[in-house]
Every structure is written in C-alpha cells, then in structure tokens.
Amino acid sequence: xxxxxxxxxxxxxxxxxxxxxxxxxxxxxxxxxxxxxxxxxxxxxxxxxxxxxxxxxxxxxxxxxxxxxxxxxxxxxxxxxxxxxxxxxxxxxxxxxxxxxxxxxxxxxxxxxxxxxxxxxxxxxxxxxxxxxxxxxxxxxxxxxxxxxxxxxxxxxxxxxxxxxxxxxxxxxxxxxxxxxxxxxxxxxxxxxxxxxxxxxxxxxxxxxxxxxxxxxxxxxxxxxxxxxxxxxxxxxxxxxxxxxxxxxxxxxxxxxxxxxxxxxxxxxxxxxxxxxxxxxxxxxxxxxxxxxxxxxxxxxxxxxxxxxxxxxxxxxxxxxxxxxxxxxxxxxxxxxxxxxxxxxxxx
Amino acid sequence: xxxxxxxxxxxxxxxxxxxxxxxxxxxxxxxxxxxxxxxxxxxxxxxxxxxxxxxxxxxxxxxxxxxxxxxxxxxxxxxxxxxxxxxxxxxxxxxxxxxxxxxxxxxxxxxxxxxxxxxxxxxxxxxxxxxxxxxxxxxxxxxxxxxxxxxxxxxxxxxxxxxxxxxxxxxxxxxxxxxxxxxxxxxxxxxxxxxxxxxxxxxxxxxxxxxxxxxxxxxxxxxxxxxxxxxxxxxxxxxxxxxxxxxxxxxxxxxxx
Numbered sequence: 001x002x003x004x005x006x007x008x009x010x011x012x013x014x015x016x017x018x019x020x021x022x023x024x025x026x027x028x029x030x031x032x033x034x035x036x037x038x039x040x041x042x043x044x045x046x047x048x049x050x051x052x053x054x055x056x057x058x059x060x061x062x063x064x065x066x067x068x069x070x071x072x073x074x075x076x077x078x079x080x081x082x083x084x085x086x087x088x089x090x091x092x093x094x095x096x097x098x099x100x101x102x103x104x105x106x107x108x109x110x111x112x113x114x115x116x117x118x119x120x121x122x123x124x125x126x127x128x129x130x131x132x133x134x135x136x137x138x139x140x141x142x143x144x145x146x147x148x149x150x151x152x153x154x155x156x157x158x159x160x161x162x163x164x165x166x167x168x169x170x171x172x173x174x175x176x177x178x179x180x181x182x183x184x185x186x187x188x189x190x191x192x193x194x195x196x197x198x199x200x201x202x203x204x205x206x207x208x209x210x211x212x213x214x215x216x217x218x219x220x221x222x223x224x225x226x227x228x229x230x231x232x233x234x235x236x237x238x239x240x241x242x243x244x245x246x247x248x249x250x251x252x253x254x255x256x257x258x259x260x261x262x263x264x265x266x267x268x269x270x271x272x273x274x275x276x277x278x279x280x281x282x283x284x285x286x287x288x289x290x291x292x293x294x295x296x297x298x299x300x301x302x303x304x305x306x307x308x309x310x311x312x313x314x315x316x317x318x319x320x321x322x323x324x325x326x327x328x329x330x331x332x333x334x335x336x337x338x339x340x341x342x343x344x345x346x347x348x
Numbered sequence: 349x350x351x352x353x354x355x356x357x358x359x360x361x362x363x364x365x366x367x368x369x370x371x372x373x374x375x376x377x378x379x380x381x382x383x384x385x386x387x388x389x390x391x392x393x394x395x396x397x398x399x400x401x402x403x404x405x406x407x408x409x410x411x412x413x414x415x416x417x418x419x420x421x422x423x424x425x426x427x428x429x430x431x432x433x434x435x436x437x438x439x440x441x442x443x444x445x446x447x448x449x450x451x452x453x454x455x456x457x458x459x460x461x462x463x464x465x466x467x468x469x470x471x472x473x474x475x476x477x478x479x480x481x482x483x484x485x486x487x488x489x490x491x492x493x494x495x496x497x498x499x500x501x502x503x504x505x506x507x508x509x510x511x512x513x514x515x516x517x518x519x520x521x522x523x524x525x526x527x528x529x530x531x532x533x534x535x536x537x538x539x540x541x542x543x544x545x546x547x548x549x550x551x552x553x554x555x556x557x558x559x560x561x562x563x564x565x566x567x568x569x570x571x572x573x574x575x576x577x578x579x580x581x582x583x584x585x586x587x588x589x590x591x592x593x594x595x596x597x598x599x600x601x602x603x604x605x
Contacts, residue, residue, distance in 0.1 A: 094434070224456045231447050233437045237399050238430055242502070243423030243451035288438025 010292045013285060017299035021076065024306045028072040029064065031310055033317055036060060045069060071203035074267055075309040075323075076302035077211035078200070079274055081218075081264040083301025085257045086275025087282075087293060088222055091229040092253055095158035099276035100261040103165030104142040106270035107172035110195045112138025113266045114176050118183040132210055136262030142168050143258055173270075197324035198271030200309045207267035214263030219298065221256050225249060226290035233288065271324045273331030274301050280338040304330075349410050349425065349505035349534045350375050351396070356405035358388075358395045365391040367558040368405070373534065373551050375410075375505075380545035380566070381538040383555035384579055389538035390431070392555065393508045396536065397428045409506065423451035427504035429495050431511045435484055441494045442466050442479040448501030469501035470494070473527050489520030496527050509537035513544060542583075546570055546594045554578055567594050576601065 029045070030038035044056050044064040056064070082100060089098035100106050112134035149164035150156045173196055180192045194201065228249050231239040240246045264271075278301045279293070286296040305323070308330060312323040352372040358365050366388045373379055381389045394400045396407050398414045407414040409425060417425075427448070437444070446466040452459055459465065470476050475493045478486065486494065492512065499507055507528060513521035521541070525548045528535050539545050545552055545566060552569040554562040556578045562569045575583040575596070584597040 096436075227447070227450060227453065227456075227458060230439065230443070231450055233434070233439065234444075234447065235430065235434065237394065238428070240399050240419065241397050241423060241426075241428040241430075242447060243420035245419055283438050287440070287443075289443050 010286060010296075013292075014295055014299065017296060017303065021299055021303050021306070024303050025072050025076060028075070028306050028310045029068045031314060032063070032068060033314070036064065040064075041068070066204070070205050070208045071200055071309065072306055074203040074207045074211055075200050075305045077208065077215050078264045078268050078271065079278075079301040079303070079305025079308075080298040081211060081215050081260050081301070082271060082274040083278035083282075083297045083304070084215075084219060084222060084294060085260050085264075087279035087290070087297045088229065088253055088257050089275070090279050091290060092232055092250060093156075093158065093161060094233060094235070095161055096280070097158065097162045097276070098165075099273075100139070100257065101270060101272035101275055102162060102169065103146050104168035104172055105139040105258060105261045106265050106272070107169045107176065107196075108138035108140075108142025108145075109135035109262045109265035110138070110270045111172050111176045111179065112136070112141075112262065114179055114195055118179060128206055128210065132214070132263045132266040134262075135266035136259045138172070139262040139265070140255065140258040142172055143254060193322050195269040197322035198269040198327070199312075199320070199322050199324075200268050201313075201320060203267070210263055211267050214260055215298075218256050218260045218263075219294075222253065223291070223294055225253055226294060229253075229290040230288075269322075269324070271305070271327055273324075273327040273335070274305055277331040277335045277338070278304060281334060284338060350408075351377075351379075351506060351534055351536070352408040352411070353392075353396070354406045354408065356392070356395060356407060357403045358391055358400055359403045360391050360400060364403075364558050366395060366555075369553075369555070369558075369560045370405075371551075371553055371560060371563045375534055376532055377534050377550045378529065378548060379534075379536040379551045379553055380549035381536060381553050381555060382542065382545055382578075387555040387578075388558040389555055390510050391558075393428065393510050393536065393538060396506075397426050397508055398422055399428070420451050423502065425504055426506045426508065427499035427502040428508040429499050429510065429512060431514055437483045439483050440479065441475065441481050441483060441486065441490075441497075442470065444483055444494055445469050445498045445501050448498040451502060466497075466501060469497040472500060473497045487520075488516050489523065492516060492520060492524050493527065496524065500531070505533055507533055507535045509535065511538050511540060513539065513541065542570060542575070542596045542598070546596065570594055570596060 026038060030036060030041050040056065040060060041064045044061055046052055048065050086099040089100065089103065090096060113131050116130050116134040146161065146165040146168045147156065149167060150160040153160050176195055177192050180188050180195065228244050231242050231244055236246050279297050282296040282300045283293060286292040308326040309323050312321045312326045315321060354370055356369045357367055369392060381392060383389055391400060395402055396414065402415065414422060446462050448469065449459060449462050449465060467476065467479060470479055473493050473496050475497055478490055478494060483491065509528065512524050516524065525544060529548065549566055552564065552566045553560060554569060554574065561578060562574050570585065572583045572585060575581060580601055582599045582601045586595045586597060588595050
C-alpha cells in the first residue's frame with residue numbers, strides 16, 4: 001500500500017470514505033432479523049425527516065426509527081470517537097500499541113459508568129449527563145494510574161506504558177465485574193459482558209446525542225493540534241525545540257481523549273481494537289500527517305464499527321454477539337497484516 | 349547571533365551535569381563542543397535551547413537571556429538537531445521539513461506557502477529529490493540531510509547539533525558538516541571526531557565532567573597535553589600539507605606497568 005500524496009489524494013480518500021460510510025449506514029439500517037427492504041426502511045426515514053414517504057406499519061416504523069437508525073448512528077459515532085482517541089494516543093506517546101482499550105481507559109470508563117448506574121440515578125436527565133461524566137472520570141483515572149505505574153520503573157517507555165496499561169485495564173475490568181455482580185439484580189452476567197466487551201444493543205436517540213455531542217465538541221480540539229501531534233513524532237524534546245509547550249499540549253490532548261473515551265464507553269461499553277487497528281490501517285492509506293490522518297481515522301472507525309455491529313447482531317441470529325468480540329476477530333488479523341507491512345517498510 | 353554563556357550550571361537527574369561553564373562567540377562562529385561521553389555536551393546544548401532548567405548562570409542570545417524568551421520566540425531563533433532520529437515516523441521528507449515551520453505558525457494556522465518553504469529548505473541542502481520519499485526509507489545520510497533542512501526551515505540564528513555525524517558513513521559526515529557551514533548563522537555542534545573539529549570549527553570548547561577545561565581556536569586548544577588529560581590518549585599534532593590546519597594522529601596511551 002502506498003500512502004496518498006498531497007492534498008488532492010487526501011480529498012479523494014476522504015470523499016471515498018464518506019461515501020463508504022453513507023453506504024454502510026444504509027446497509028446497516030436495511031439488514032436485520034426483521035427482513036425489511038432498503039426501500040421500506042428508507043421510506044420510514046424519509047417520513048420522519050418530513051421528506052414525504054408513506055407512513056409504514058407501527059412495527060416497521062419502530063424497528064427502523066427507534067432501533068436500527070439510532071443503533072447504526074451510535075455505532076458510527078462511537079467507532080469514529082474510539083479510532084480518533086487511538087490515533088491521538090499513538091501519536092502523543094509514539095507508541096504503536098497505545099489505544100484507549102489496551103491502556104485501561106475503556107475499563108476505567110466502564111467502571112465509572114457502572115458505578116453511577118448502580119447508584120440508581122435511573123433514567124432521569126441527570127443520569128444522562130452523569131453517566132458519561134463518571135465514565136470520563138474513570139477513563140482519566142485509569143490513564144493517570146497507567147502513567148504513574150509506568151513511571152515507577154523510571155522513564156516511561158512504550159513497553160512500560162503498555163505493561164502498566166494492561167495491569168490497570170485488567171484490574172479495573174475485574175472491579176467492574178465485581179461491582180456488577182455484587183449490586184445488580186437479574187441478568188448481571190449479560191450486563192458484565194456488555195460493559196466489558198461492548199454492546200450497541202442499548203442504543204437509542206439518547207446515545208446518539210451523547211456520542212454525537214462528544215464527537216462534535218472534542219474532534220475540533222484534537223484537529224486543531226494536528227501539526228503539534230506531527231511534531232511529537234520527532235520526540236518530546238524536539239517538539240519542545242520547535243516551540244511547543246509539550247506538557248500543556250499532552251495534558252490537553254490526553255484530557256480530550258479521556259473525555260471522548262468516557263462518552264463513547266458510557267453509550268456502548270468498552271469496545272476494543274477500534275482504537276488500536278484503525279489508526280494503523282488508515283496511516284497506510286493517508287500517510288502519517290495528522291491533518292490527513294485524523295479525518296480518515298474518524299471515517300474509517302465509523303465504517304468499521306457499523307459493520308462490526310451489523311455482524312454482531314445478525315451472524316448468530318437470533319442471539320447477539322458482544323460487538324467487542326467481532327472487533328477483536330476482525331481487528332487482530334488486520335493488525336497482523338499492518339504490522340507485517342510496517343516491518344517491510346522499515347527494514348527493506 | 350552572538351552567543352554568550354555565563355557561569356552556567358545545570359543539574360540533571362540529581363547530579364551536576366554542567367558546572368560553571370562560560371564562553372562567548374560572535375555571530376557566525378562555528379563552535380565544536382568536545383569531551384568524552386558524559387562530559388555534559390548534550391546537557392549544555394539542551395540548556396542553551398532552554399529545554400532543561402538551569403540551576404544558575406545564564407545563556408545570552410544577542411544579549412537577551414534565553415530563559416526570558418517564550419518557547420515560540422526561542423524556537424524562531426534557535427534550532428536543535430538531536431542525536432537520535434526515530435526511524436518509525438510515517439511522514440515524507442517534505443512533511444518532516446515542514447515541521448520546522450511550526451514556530452512560524454500563526455496560532456494554529458500554518459503559513460500559506462508552507463509547502464513551498466519546505467521545498468526551498470530541502471533544495472538548499474541539495475535534497476529536493478527526497479521530498480516525497482518516506483522518512484522510514486531514507487538512508488542515515490539522507491535523513492541527516494533532511495533533518496538539517498528541517499532545522500534551516502526554522503530560520504534560526506543559532507543552530508545546535510548534537511553529534512550530527514553519529515552513525516553516518518565518512519562521506520555523509522563531511523557532507524553534514526559542510527551543509528551547516530557558511531550560512532552566516534552561529535553553529536554549536538557536539539562532536540566526537542577531533543579532526544572534524546579541527547577542520548570545521550572556528551572555536552573549540554572542551555568539556556570534562558561538566559566543566560569547561562579549554563576554549564579557543566582549534567590550533568591553540570587541541571594540544572597533545574590537553575588531549576591526554578581529557579581523553580587519556582596520546583596525540584601527535586601534524587600540519588595538514590594543504591591548508592596547514594592541525595591534523596591529529598591518536599594512539600592509546602600506554603599504561604605504566
């Protein structure tokens with residue numbers, strides 16, 4: 001694979017990805033247990049958007065407008081958010097394995113969200129805001145803990161950071177399971193699975209709003225730092241010698257990534273591999289310049305998760321696979337291919 | 349840019365890395381920082397760029413204390429090339445060079461002719477043909493050339509180089525030193541090769557255990573006595589038959605038995 005060169009190549013790549021995302025959303029809304037034709041599904045959507053279209057039966061209307069559309073949109077937003085979070089973490093730490101899931105941010109966010117939900121704020125408006133904020137606090141705590149533990153061994157290297165992140169991640173995942181099993185009533189096993197492996201089954205227009213507001217608010221902050229992220233590739237002190245306040249930039253970006261991860265995990269649990277794999281895959285297409293990479297990663301992450309979720313809810317029909325299982329099954333082979341490609345490029 | 353270092357002391361990792369160093373060079377000087385590993389050369393360079401905090405003393409750039417300048421203002425005047433350039437950067441040579449323009453960005457906006465300026469910097473080091481090549485696929489010498497172009501794109505008045513000839517073949521070593529010559533800017537380079545220093549520098553500063561043990565013109569400083577004291581090797585100084593510059597022949601000092 002050769003990365004596209006220059007502005008025009010990037011515009012074409014982004015246009016192709018945007019088209020692919022639109023097509024993926026159409027497909028995701030049309031595919032499902034209840035067999036609906038794409039045309040049928042889209043007449044429901046057109047009807048709701050006031051674009052005409054015949055009003056469908058109440059069942060079809062509910063399936064399309066209250067289940068499939070919000071679910072596909074949530075998947076797209078969460079995929080974009082997690083992939084961008086991964087790209088930022090990889091750029092900032094110069095660590096190809098940095099990703100919100102591996103470093104424990106997602107587990108921390110899960111724990112925060114679960115704790116608030118089990119405190120019983122119910123479905124009030126307060127809960128809609130409290131759950132993502134608690135998830136953010138959990139993600140930020142996990143990140144701070146991973147960095148602190150990595151620092152115990154001296155300098156923070158990619159290896160110590162990943163090892164520390166794995167430890168934090170495992171610990172917080174165990175804590176999440178414990179809290180759920182102790183406090184939840186009824187089907188706590190399912191609950192544990194959906195928080196630890198991720199699930200978009202709980203998607204609604206509320207999750208669309210939470211993920212959408214987070215992405216719309218935080219992506220511009222990240223995009224503004226694109227060139228600074230490029231400079232971090234040269235190393236921390238080289239970035240400082242280029243006039244960047246490295247500590248402030250890192251704080252702003254890691255805070256933004258924690259918020260983003262918190263918001264995404266609060267809607268769908270801890271979905272792995274999106275943040276790890278997509279940046280590598282897109283870097284091979286768009287090149288490493290962050291002002292090209294970030295939008296490509298966002299679109300790629302959206303497409304990836306829309307399809308992963310479509311598979312998750314249809315392959316073992318009528319049962320649903322946790323979407324994290326699908327992202328791992330799809331993501332790991334892709335990751336291996338990308339690693340091999342990177343190796344060939346560096347040492348040939 | 350005139351560079352004046354006044355009684356500079358820097359602690360790093362809990363110990364004194366630079367101890368009371370003082371020297372001054374006029375604009376356009378080329379200073380070779382010499383000394384064995386751990387003598388404090390890298391720390392001194394980092395301190396001149398204000399990347400590590402000083403304990404006492406000052407670095408004056410055209411009379412202005414470096415630590416009073418903002419990071420960005422400093423980056424517009426001083427460029428630093430570090431020792432180790434990571435191989436695994438997914439950028440092209442031109443994209444790397446464009447990062448040199450960062451201190452000249454307005455807020456978060458890059459200059460509108462950024463790409464053109466990057467190409468010009470590449471051309472000025474004779475590397476226009478590398479512009480679209482991937483950094484990861486460049487040779488060590490090519491990478492160094494591109495790095496010099498990045499530093500020049502910064503339009504510095506003072507260029508700091510930390511062992512710029514490390515891991516390069518001999519031709520690339522000489523090329524790199526030639527590239528940073530005669531640009532009218534002040535250059536301070538930490539070097540290992542005494543003959544490079546003798547041939548390239550206008551001033552030589554020798555560090556040992558963090559302190560400055562000798563400073564002056566290469567011909568005056570690089571004496572057998574000093575080299576024996578600092579490096580523990582026996583040196584014979586010859587005159588180059590062409591231009592008369594000092595050429596050093598080095599032998600291990602024989603241990604007293």
